Amino acid sequence: MRVLALVSDRPRPPITGPRVRNAHLWPALRRLGVEVKLLGLDQSGAGAPDADVELLPFDRPARAVRAWQALRHSYHEWPRSSALTARAADLARDWRPDVVHAEELRMSAYLPLRAGAAPPLHSLTLHNVETDLQRVTGSSPIRFGAGLIDRVHARNLGRFERRALESVDVAFGYSARDRERYRRLYPDLTARIRATRNGTNAAGITPAPQPAAPGVLLVGSLYYAPNVRGLFWFLDEVLPRLPATLAVTVAGSHATTEVRARLAATRVSFADTPADLTPLYASHAISAVPLFQGSGTRTKILEALAHERLVVTTRVGAEGLELAEGEGWVLAEDAATFAEAIRRFAGDGAARGAIARRGREAVRSRYDWGIVAAELLDAWRALTASA
DSSP states (O other): OEEEEEESSOOOSOOSHHHHHHHHHHHHHHHTTOEEEEEEEOSSOSOOOBTTBEEEOOOOOOHHHHHHHHHHOOTTTOSOOHHHHHHHHHHHHHTOOSEEEEESGGGGGGOOOOOSSSOOEEEEEESSOHHHHHHHHOOOSSSTTHHHHHHHHHHHHHHHHHHHHHHOSEEEESSHHHHHHHHHHOGGGGGGEEEOOOOBOGGGOOOOOOOSSOOEEEEEETTSHHHHHHHHHIIIIIGGGSOTTSOEEEEEESOOHHHHHHHHTSSOEEEESOSOOHHHHHHOSEEEEOOSSOOSOOHHHHHHHHTTOEEEEOHHHHTTOOOOTTSSEEEOOSHHHHHHHHHHHHSOHHHHHHHHHHHHHHHHHHTBHHHHHHHHHHHHHHHHHHO
C-alpha cells in the first residue's frame, strides 16, 4: 500500500503533540510494509530541508490581505500554501498512492485529490473536535472586538469542518468519545466518522528507576490556550499548597511572553523546548496534567505512562483514554485534591510505583505506535477492498 500523508509541521524534534505523532506513526507504518511519503507545511519559514518530510512554504499575500484573512478565519483555515496544493496534486497523479491522508483538520484544505482512473482513498485524522473547542477557547488574534471575531471564526470553521468531512471517505476522531461528538454534530455523515487513537513509543522506552527525590513535571505546548489556562491555575491554586522542598518543572515549547513572565515569578524551573524529555521523566516522579478544556487525547499522559510515571490529572485531562483510574493516573478536580494527591504520592513511593507500573503495562498493550499503525492500516485496507 502507498500512502501520501499531509502533515502540518516537520516531525522532529518531537516537541508538540502532532510532531510526536508524525515522528512515530509513519515509521511504524513503514515497518508494516507501507510506502509512505510525507508532505508538510514549513511552519518555521526557514526553508531548512528535512529528510523525513518534503516541506512547502505558506503563501505571503499583501499585508492587508493577511489581516483580512486573519479576521475571517482561525488558524485551522489560514494561512494556506498554494505550493503544497500543487505538489500534492502532482504526487497524487504521478506517484499514484492508494490513500491520501490529511493529518489534522487544517490539512484537509489540500483535499480532494481524485485524479486518475482509480482515485485514491481520502482519509482525515481529527485531533480535536475543533468547532467545540474554538467556541470555548476563542481564536481571535486581537483583543479588541474579540467576541465578534470569534463568532465569525466559529461560523466559518463550522463550514470548513463540514466540507472536510464531506470530502473524505473516512474521518477518524482521536478517540471513541470524539467520534461520538462528531456524529452528533454531523448526523448525516455518521457512516464516514470512525475512531482512531493517540499513541506512545512504549515499546521503545526503558523506564528509569523511580527517583530518590520525587519532583513534579508539567509538559505541554505553551501557546495552546487550554494548556496555558491549566498551567496558570496550577501556579495560582496548586503550587502554594505544595511543600517548598518539592521540585516542580515546566517543560514546553513556544512559550508566550506572558507565560515566561508568570513562570519567572514563581519557584518552578522552566525547560524551554527540550528536544528530549527522557532526562526530565527520569528525574521527576509525578506528571501533573491540569486541564479543564479540550478534546482528543493527551500525548503527554501516554508518554508519562510509557516512562512509568504516575499522572495526576483532571477529568478533561483523562477524557478519551481507554484507561481506568489507577492504570497509571489518579483523578483530581479541584486545587486542594490536586495538591493532596501530589503530596501523598510524592511521599509513598511504593503506591506510586505500583500505579505507574500498571499504567505502563496498559499503554504498552493498547497505545504503542505499532498497535495504532496496525489498526489504521486495517481500516484503510478494509475501505479500499470495499471500494
